[in-house]
Amino acid sequence: AQRVTQPEKLLSVFKGAPVELKCNYSYSGSPELFWYVQYSRQRLQLLLRHISRESIKGFTADLNKGETSFHLKKPFAQEEDSAMYYCALSKGSARQLTFGSGTQLTVLP
């Protein structure tokens, strides 16, 4: 069965420092992976997806099939990056998502 693991429940960094949110997955097929973010008092929303290979708000994530990882990185964290981040894997007829337990990122001034 597919599984998504985010080992850090809480992560704090100082403004301007690099940040990396870890995500590991287990899945027998070709994974489609996403990062979703929930800012305070806002809805859960898509941050980025691995197939797009894009950078959104300075964040990037590279799929490493050998290590079964999809870590989210940003070289210089900003206070507005403080939020809850979820890694998710898509599979099935409706592309339904399996979520990790989330990492609460706090960027300190």
Added chain:
Amino acid sequence: NAGVTQTPKFRILKIGQSMTLQCTQDMNHNYMYWYRQDPGMGLKLIYYSVGAGITDKGEVPNGYNVSRSTTEDFPLRLELAAPSQTSVYFCASSYRGQGANEQFFGPGTRLTVL
């Protein structure tokens, strides 16, 4: 576009009561989903639908029922509320296409069963 709307925002139920959580989307999306989120946990899929008249169970369907009579609406029914169903419920939708597409989420319904 309002996107995905959910009602109510909050609800307190007594054990054994029933209720329906409403979900509507105005984006003409084929796929719709119900997730629940318990404290400190990620979202878990309850039910999903690939189109009107078609629904299927997710990871945690026990104690819930759904229907999809129209493209827009995907209500979630709790028949006999139990304390274990205390959670935040999220509805989401996405369009059908090649590969996985972005899911759009509603604001959530916070349910407490006492």
